[in-house]
Each structure stands twice: as structure tokens, then as C-alpha cells.
Amino acid sequence: MKIAFIGGxxxxxxxxxxxxxxxxxxxxDITVADTRAENREALAVELGxxxxxxxxxxxxxxxVVVLAVKPQHLDExxxxxxxxxxxxxxxxxxxAGKRISTLVEGLKHDAVIRVMPNTPAQIGQGMSVWTATxxxxxxQRETARRIMTAMGDEVxxxxxxxxxxxxxxxxxxPGYFFLFMEAMVEAAVKLGLSPxxxxxxxxxxxVGSTEYARQSEHDLAxxxxxxxxxxxxxxxxxxxxxxxxxxxxxxxxxxxxxxRAVELGG
Numbered sequence: 001m002k003i004a005f006i007g008g009x010x011x012x013x014x015x016x017x018x019x020x021x022x023x024x025x026x027x028x029d030i031t032v033a034d035t036r037a038e039n040r041e042a043l044a045v046e047l048g049x050x051x052x053x054x055x056x057x058x059x060x061x062x063x064v065v066v067l068a069v070k071p072q073h074l075d076e077x078x079x080x081x082x083x084x085x086x087x088x089x090x091x092x093x094x095x096a097g098k099r100i101s102t103l104v105e106g107l108k109h110d111a112v113i114r115v116m117p118n119t120p121a122q123i124g125q126g127m128s129v130w131t132a133t134x135x136x137x138x139x140q141r142e143t144a145r146r147i148m149t150a151m152g153d154e155v156x157x158x159x160x161x162x163x164x165x166x167x168x169x170x171x172x173x174p175g176y177f178f179l180f181m182e183a184m185v186e187a188a189v190k191l192g193l194s195p196x197x198x199x200x201x202x203x204x205x206x207v208g209s210t211e212y213a214r215q216s217e218h219d220l221a222x223x224x225x226x227x228x229x230x231x232x233x234x235x236x237x238x239x240x241x242x243x244x245x246x247x248x249x250x251x252x253x254x255x256x257x258x259x260r261a262v263e264l265g266g
Contacts, residue, residue: 001024001025001029001063001064002025002029002030002031002062002063002064002087003019003025003029003030003031003062003063003064003065003066003144004030004031004032004033004058004059004061004062004065004066005030005031005032005033005058005063005066005068006033006055006056006059006065006066006067006068006069006077006081007032007033007034007059007067007068007069007070007073007077007080008032008033008040008043008051008068008089009068009070010119010122011068011094011121011122012032012066012068012094012124012244013043013047013122014045014121014122015066015068015094015117015121015147015150016030016043016048016153017122017146018121018124018147018150018151019150020047020048021124021159022150023149024146024150027048027049028048028050028091030047030049030050031049031050031052031057031058031061031062031157032049032050032051032052032058033051033052033053033054033055033057034051034053034137037053037054038229039051040053040152042067046051051234053078054209055077055081056080056081058231059084060084060086060088061265062089063088063089063090064089064090064092064143064147064243065081065085065089065090066089066091066092067092067094067095067103068095069092069093069095070095071095071096071097071098071190071264073103073107074098074106075094075096078103079106080105080253081107082106082107082108083108083110085107085109086113088110090111090112090113090136090143090144091103091109091112091113092116092144092147093109093112093113093114093115093134094110094116095168096116096150096171096194096264097261097264097265097266098114099160099265099266100112100114100131100133100160101112102266104133106242108133110133111133111135111136111139112132112133112135113130113131113132113133113140113144113233114130114131114132114137114160114163114165115128115129115130115144115148116128116129116130116163116166116170116171116172116239116253117148117151117171118170118173118174119174120152120165120174121151121152121178122242124150124151124152125152126151126152126153127152127153127154127155127170128148128151128152128153128154128155128241129154129155129156129157129162129163129170129171130148130154130155130156130157130163130164131142131156131157131158131159131163132156132160135244137234141156146194147167163260163261164261164262164265165258165264166263167257167258168254168258168261169254171261172257175205176250176253181202181203181206182265184198184202185198185199185202188201188202198221205228224237224238229238247263
């Protein structure tokens with residue numbers, strides 16, 4: 001398939017890498033529009049794609065147009081592309097907080113998919129939640145699904161408001177996990193471990209626990225109980241979490257993220 005990326009930032013590059021790696025498109029079937037000459041040169045050299053400074057030229061050379069610019073640059077992109085797209089074009093937006101209605105109106109184009117990916121997509125371990133307008137046909141939905149599964153897992157929802165909820169969980173979630181891991185490393189160093197050893201222990205524990213949960217038939221509460229012996233070290237640590245209202249902190253953080261996502265979406 002021929003794909004255009006409007007914007008060649010980190011997430012756009014992650015998608016391009018995944019698409020090429022999964023052989024959904026060859027590098028010379030991918031065109032990236034970027035305003036900065038140094039970015040265009042790097043994209044062409046590093047990924048082998050076609051790079052251009054023209055949004056319209058990129059879009060017209062493709063079947064699928066991926067909007068991967070920062071939110072503050074969307075108005076400029078829509079001004080360029082408004083009325084330029086063919087009815088057969090599929091538009092996929094990964095721009096945070098921008099509603100489908102805004103995209104449809106600004107582009108004067110009906111076949112639009114909105115996706116909320118997350119940063120682990122950069123290594124093929126992402127979580128993408130997406131929705132689509134009624135104008136997106138079954139073949140286009142399958143195309144979008146193939147692109148997203150190249151980056152990790154995907155979940156479709158018919159309700160666009162679910163993307164704000166997903167933003168607060170999977171979109172922002174990596175930041176929560178990184179904070180927890182960061183705090184564990186700092187605690188380990190205070191116990192006397194070297195920073196290098198602390199980081200290795202924490203990251204491998206996170207990786208192993210996550211994969212164990214993925215493969216297990218038990219739910220998360222059961223897994224927690226299985227590693228918590230009465231009167232043991234884990235039990236003592238969990239008492240501290242519970243006494244400090246750990247669950248309430250997580251809930252309030254997620255609610256705050258969701259509220260901000262709704263606010264940003266207007």
C-alpha cells in the first residue's frame with residue numbers, strides 16, 4: 001500500500017519502522033512530509049522513504065494519509081489538505097486530543113480514523129485504541145487494523161469518548177509505570193545497591209511480572225495473593241501501600257488524566 005505521513009516525529013517514525021518491518025509497504029511506497037529539511041534528509045537516509053516538504057504532494061501520492069503532527073500544527077495541515085483528498089483516501093490521525101468532527105470538517109473529507117497509540121509502539125509493544133467514521137469501509141478498517149497490529153495490540157471502539165478514557169489508561173499509562181519503576185530504583189539505591197544493579201532488577205522484575213500476568217490464567221488480584229505470603233516481606237510492603245491509599249492515588253491520577261483529555265478535546 002502507498003502511505004503518506006504528514007509529520008515525521010517519533011511516533012510517525014515508529015509507525016514507519018513497524019510498517020516496513022512487517023512488510024506492509026516498501027520504503028519507496030512511503031512518503032513523509034516534514035517542514036524541516038534536516039528531518040527530511042534523515043528520514044530518507046535512515047528509513048529509505050521518500051521525503052518532501054509538501055503535505056499535498058505526499059497525500060496525493062498515497063492511498064492512506066497518516067496525520068502525525070503536533071496538535072498545534074493541525075490547523076496548518078488541514079488548510080493545506082482541505083478539499084485536496086480523493087473520496088477513496090483513508091485518513092488516520094494519531095494527533096492527541098483532536099476530535100474526528102474537527103478532522104472531517106477541516107479536511108472536508110469523511111473517511112477518517114482516529115487512533116490513540118502509546119509510546120511502546122516504538123518497539124512494537126504498543127496499545128492502540130481507535131474509532132472510525134461511518135464512511136470508512138470494511139477494507140479500509142482492515143488496512144488500519146494491519147497498521148496498528150504492526151505496532152502491538154489494538155482495540156476498536158464505536159464510541160469516540162472511549163479514546164479519552166484510553167488516553168488516561170494506555171496513552172498516559174507508560175508514564176505511570178516509569179514513575180513507579182523510577183521510585184523503586186531510587187529505593188534500591190538507598191538500600192545500598194548500585195544504580196546499574198537497581199535498574200536491572202527493577203526493569204527485569206517489571207518485564208517478568210507483566211509477561212507472567214499476560215500468560216497466566218489467573219486475574220491480577222489472584223497473582224498478587226500468590227506472591228504475598230502472610231507475615232512475609234511482600235505483605236509488609238503492601239501494608240504500606242494500602243495505608244497510604246495507593247489505590248486512591250492511582251484512581252485520582254487516572255481521573256485527572258481523563259479530565260485533561262476531555263478538556264484538550266474541547
